[in-house]
Amino acid sequence: MKTNKNERILLGHGSGGKLTHELISGLFMKYFSNPHLDLHTDSAIMRAEAGHIAFTTDAFVVDPIFFPGGDIGKLAVCGTVNDIAVSGARPLWLSAAFIIEEGLPMAELERIVAGMAQEAGKAGVEIVTGDTKVVGRKQCDKLFITTAGLGVIEARHLGIGTGEKMIPGDKIIINGSIGDHGMAIMSARNELQLSSPLLSDCASLNGLIESVMKVSGNIRFMRDATRGGLSAVIGELVRGRPHGLVINEEDIPVKENVRGMCELLGFDPMYVANEGKVLMVTAAADAQKIVECMHQHEYGRDARIIGEIVPDHPGKAWLKTCVGGNRIIDLPAGEQLPRIC
């Protein structure tokens, strides 16, 4: 395999010629290598089990591209894996298309690609196909990544993505603290000093979800909470549905320094982005053992039951506040933070 001599990405790296070839074999193939990719074909051909396929696509434009706890590459793998996993499917294969700004330091691209490979390996997925384009300076901001993901899903899990099986009495569970990703990005953008570092919670949750699905066959609904925060996902649990829900604010885990930053900057943690959090709705009888199962996993140590589905106020989500008051949980109003993922 050839090594890259250039220190920065040049327009030529995207032209399909010698430089492109060098970049692909010297960088992408070096890290992503797997039987499918190594064939260098235009399409990856995989054999799937008969049944249903889960398919997702995502684009990543986070700014800055490196942030405490991760980078745009790790985010791309985790975000795609999670979209598949929260549908109740097992993620298998990813594609990754890179749009690179001319002038991006090669070392930064390498760091990102290496990180993606590592995360993919951890999640047990393969990056089987990809693409590289380079655009002139200022025509994109350093690096954008687009992905697609494929997975397989068993027939009995088909209702998880739509949530059609949710009923009053079901419990609402989250796997850990909220607002970490958004505030990690904020701290990176504003160069705020922190006494203990605030890390993005960016993580592939398929392992956690799989272990939960082994202990319980009664997962009614799952969603990963990304931009828009917990409140956006909560909205999806009730909008247009015949039931409502109540969340107990004091049960929602929030890290101390996330709270501090939110108070300082005037944010509500419920509206701050996450990248490693899944909201699950489960049968009440299974809720406790699901939480205990999550506690055994590195991404579920702070899992809590935070609320329940109720027959009252259909379509609306209410919050029992930390002081015993009541108020509606509404969608974020489009403010908060741009280019958070």
Next chain:
Amino acid sequence: MIRYIDEYRNKEMVLRLAGQIREATSRSLRFMEVCGGHTMAIHKFGIPSLLPGNIRLLSGPGCPVCVTDRKFIDQAVSYARRSDVIITTYGDLIRVPGSSSTLDAEKSKGSDIRIIYSILDALAIAKQNPGKKIIFPGIGFETTTPPSAAGILKAREEGITNFYLLSSHKVMPPAMEALIDEGVEIDGYIAPGHVSTITGTSIYRDIPGKFGLGCVISGFEPLDLMQSILMLALQMERGEPKVEIQYRRAVRPEGNPKALEMIRKVFEPRDDWWRGLGILKSSGLGLREEYSDMDAEKTIPVEVEKTREDKGCRCGDILKGLATPGECKLFDRVCTPLNPVGACMVSNEGACHAWYRYRT
């Protein structure tokens, strides 16, 4: 545990206060808060749901963004369109609707508009960009005026000659009195906590005697708000309206004399226009003559479009507590946080915004 915050969010104490309020009086009472921070806190913690049915809370004109003339935004927009201008602004102003545009829209069209957290950041930008005029739209009541004053003094001290203030700073008391004069029926004010850290209690002195209303200066945590409501309820029950400080950890009767002196040094009172209340005498602050070289309005002439108000927008009435957001025909149908018509919906602290988000 975040000190000076979490102790005042104790659920048991709050619920006990709710019980005490219930027992304090059975009179039908209406209290108004005139501070955007209070509006937000009241709704975020669900305070109305903790109160007995005989006590109602009303939101008043406490949100500086909400009471600012649309013309102010039009002026900022006109300045923003100049290629030799950098607008440095607090984030709150960026999406407030002007007659035909917002600073956010101008930013996306290429104007140099930067969100800053402190006026000191604006001074730094001025120093880094000697060829440009740095204009700072200053809004806010007595809490935010001292930082503006400090900024002006620092600019003078450091010989910064390309920094300008476009002032729409206002003071609270004329509005509090005007509301009563307009016939808004309330029994007491939950007085602004952070304004009072600067002003002290003297600005409310005349209100109990003149209008028979209590004024309790409140903190922002649930315990503070509930205790203030209890204090107001007891005042009314006893027939003893007066000025009291609930927020004693931060508010002293004399306020912050150093900050007051700085305001006095840099600003002078002038008549000002408030959305919903019209012109109020001596309710605004403009730069004194000796600082007029830093007054954007006086030194940088600019053409401003004719101010256009939206029909149907009831921000004015809502700011006076004469209508609730739900009673505005545009609320939620046309006017939403994503698509705001009036300032009460744009600002995080606006009554309509809080109502929309929290529906308490």
Next chain:
Amino acid sequence: MCLSIPARIDSIEGDMATVSVGGVTYQANLQLLDDVQTGDYILLHTGFAIQKLDPEEALETLQTFEDFDALNRQMDEEEKKSGERII
């Protein structure tokens, strides 16, 4: 905008201080206050310390709740005894 938050002064350099809130540190300008020291708590607003927090008053405010309770209970007792409403 009204957002002012209690922060602890960790160190002072001239007219600037490093302050912290729940583990996050920030810079605050001290020009609006006299007589502040490391360890004091101040209210931070748009990059300025606008007032110092009084720890004794803070504690008293919390204790007042206890007092209200005790006072109320006492008044209830006396009301029951005399049959009159005490204000």
